[in-house]
Amino acid sequence: MLQGALRSGTAHRRCVFEVFARRLPEGRRYGVVAGTGRLLDALEAFRFGPxxxxxxxxxxxDRATVEAVSGYRFTGDIWGYGEGExxxxxxxxxxxxxxxxEAxxxxxxxxxxxxFDSAVASAASRMTCASSGRPCIEMGSRRAHEQAAVAAARAAYISGFATTSNLEASRRYGVPSxxxxxxxxxxxxxxxxxxxxxxxxALGPGTTLxxxxxDVMRGVRRAVAAAGTSLGAVRLDSGDLITQAKEVRELLDSLGATETKILVTSDLDEYALAAMAAAPVDGYGVGTSLVTGxxxxxxxLVYKLTARARSLDPGAPLEPVAKASAGKPSRGGRKWAARRYDEQGVARQEVIGLGSQPPADEPGRPLLRHLVRQGEVIGREPLDAARSRHGESLGELPPHARQLSKGEAALETVYV
Amino acid sequence: MLQGALRSGTAHRRCVFEVFARRLPEGRRYGVVAGTGRLLDALEAFRFGPxxxxxxxxxxxDRATVEAVSGYRFTGDIWGYGEGExxxxxxxxxxxxxxxxEAxxxxxxxxxxxxFDSAVASAASRMTCASSGRPCIEMGSRRAHEQAAVAAARAAYISGFATTSNLEASRRYGVPSxxxxxxxxxxxxxxxxxxxxxxxxALGPGTTLxxxxxDVMRGVRRAVAAAGTSLGAVRLDSGDLITQAKEVRELLDSLGATETKILVTSDLDEYALAAMAAAPVDGYGVGTSLVTGxxxxxxxLVYKLTARARSLDPGAPLEPVAKASAGKPSRGGRKWAARRYDEQGVARQEVIGLGSQPPADEPGRPLLRHLVRQGEVIGREPLDAARSRHGESLGELPPHARQLSKGEAALETVYV
Known part of the structure; x- marks a missing residue:
């Protein structure tokens, strides 16, 4: 494409590309943006070497194309939803x-x-909604590509996971391990x-055995015998987890290990977490279903050209463009977005308009942050900012957004 | 775990770990091993830096644990199924x-x-089975983590994909692009x-437009007008692809572009490919469903301890071990494996026995290759060897293995 555009003289036309989702995964009420921080790092490192x-x-x-990419550096602008939104x-x-x-x-x-990151963060958010406030540990590294695993741990943390078993995510991004x-x-x-x-x-009585x-019940007795009643936690990884958790809780209490926690793992997903709401469980380890979304x-998500100048004149206006392909509609034009609330402060609408800025009288919360200005990354933020943003953004959605059952999107998309 | 084992004096006990699948994804008849070549590279590079x-x-x-990993280098042995098997x-x-x-x-x-690699290769194999011999292009990079995408292109090639749109896979592994x-x-x-x-x-008339x-039919006319009747191919990416392919074929022929091929894309999976067997299509581009398995x-796949010595004595025998967890059985002991055939040369059984070698009278084809000997990688092979092996291994399976409908595993697993 670059070679063709260089040949036709259109390669340096000013363009706007947009990332969006045509639909959510079946029955999901919302998605979660993740990967923005990783993207800003990757953008700075995006070069063509020898x-x-x-x-x-x-x-x-051809020579012109190879030369064009040899000095590649993005010098444009990028705006995006805040990570965790x-x-x-x-x-x-x-x-x-x-x-x-460039684009x-x-x-x-x-x-x-x-x-990838948004798929994991979207699944993680449903899991932390379903975990009844109990901490979730990300344990899925073994079921994802070795580098994707590190990104998955980061994305899960954004959506409220407490910790990860991936030490590289701890080293690279500061996710607690x-x-x-x-x-x-x-x-x-x-x-x-x-x-x-x-x-x-090796690890003291506060460890998890x-x-x-x-045999589970014998294992619990041996665990308390080895660590004493200050044993940190026991982990259950098989069998009927709900019944077992009750029996183990009773046994732990009868042995005096009333503070010892019960951690549960074993191919859990958000539905399994929800089913254990009433069981005496203190935390979950989630792996496969998390890292596979x-x-x-x-x-x-798709990346579509939505506007372009018709000439190389710097003042040429950005004209909306859109393909007409059957069943794959896209809307042309550079867009702004804002979230509108009802009188109770509950988010109700995703309002999307044409132009680079919402009008002055737009009542909603503007959603696009300036991330890259003339090639310079200006939108970097600590990972905990994304995690906080997710908590706030989720808290504003209508209550039905947190239901696991299939349904419609939590917000109405309104084009103005 | 390492710290605990160092403390208890068991860290240097000789061990055997085994990778296996407890089950195939629902209804699948077989899986495809992939990633072996990448693993051998990664193993050599696996070090703990500052x-x-x-x-x-x-x-x-603790200090002992950090010191133990600071000089980490795997010095043991690894055997594995050939990549593509x-x-x-x-x-x-x-x-x-x-x-x-170490292990x-x-x-x-x-x-x-x-x-990850085996999940993609397993899906890719079903797709090349369903493609009626027509070439498949891997186009899924955008729907996978940025490094996983490169691995996915490699895995797809092993299972018979013709090419990839991922240039980094071309650079790193020589996959045709x-x-x-x-x-x-x-x-x-x-x-x-x-x-x-x-x-x-820019690219000559042999390009794909x-x-x-x-509008598709107007697009086809314009394509032939631009490139002439030697136009390489047209690509269809939306709508009713089967009907459209017939109309486009007729139009191309009527315009004299009888050699111009029709390439189809648009969220295809193995079922969509199979449904187009009778349509005048010459090739497929497959993305999302491929890279997501x-x-x-x-x-x-799981990694389980199956045998260990009870002492540090170099001559101590490897004793089989296995957990008893409900619903997650594993079989202890170091194992060999061979594939047995019927009189027609069709593979029928996966025979698995205890010990490091099949007995001399084992009639089947031995399946484990020596990949790493005393820490030295000896099992490296060109990527095309894995691709050839996949073709041969698939060709030996019973014909029902290539059906897309859900069913039982194509081979009976027999423990002897």
């Missing part, structure tokens, strides 16, 4: 303004990051008692 | 032998790579004619 240029030459690109179909999640040559090359980078031992640790030792004693010796390698492993 | 060690210290690990539940896909300290640290690395233009390219230009002329000027931005975004 190895990449050599490949482009071998692939047959909730969204609905049509929300203009990212608006990229620059020349075609078109970012499509895969932008969509890869936002689609937590973990427990695996069955292999118990099996390595001559018997369960030795394993529990070894773990307590995995008690289902052989709980049935929606991509957010399905 | 930044990682600092994090471990901050996380509160088909598998069924219970197949011992990877066997890792080493000290507990336990590899769990997340091994599972992340094999789970291909691509088409997007709607943005057409919309950038003043009209469809200008866009088509620009693309043909996207014809559904406005077509409903099974992880292969669900």
């Amino acid at each position: 190895a990449e240029l050599e490949l482009l030459e071998r692939a047959g690109l 909730t969204y609905v179909p049509g929300s203009p999640l990212l608006v990229v303004e620059g020349t075609f040559a 078109v090359l970012l499509e895969t980078l932008i969509l890869s990051i936002l689609n 937590a973990g427990t031992s695996a069955h292999a640790f118990t099996l390595l030792h001559d018997d369960e008692e030795s394993a529990f004693r070894a773990q307590v010796a 995995l008690v289902d390698t052989y 709980s049935g929606a492993p991509t957010a399905g | 930044a990682e060690l600092e994090l471990l210290e901050r996380a509160g690990l 088909t598998y069924v539940p219970g197949s011992p896909l990877l066997v890792v032998e080493g000290t507990f300290a 336990v640290l590899l769990e997340t690395l091994i599972l992340s790579i094999l789970n 291909a691509g088409t233009s997007a709607h943005a390219f057409t919309l950038l230009h003043d009209d469809e004619e200008s866009a088509f002329r620009a693309q043909v000027a 996207l014809v559904d931005t406005y 077509s409903g099974a975004p992880t292969a669900g």
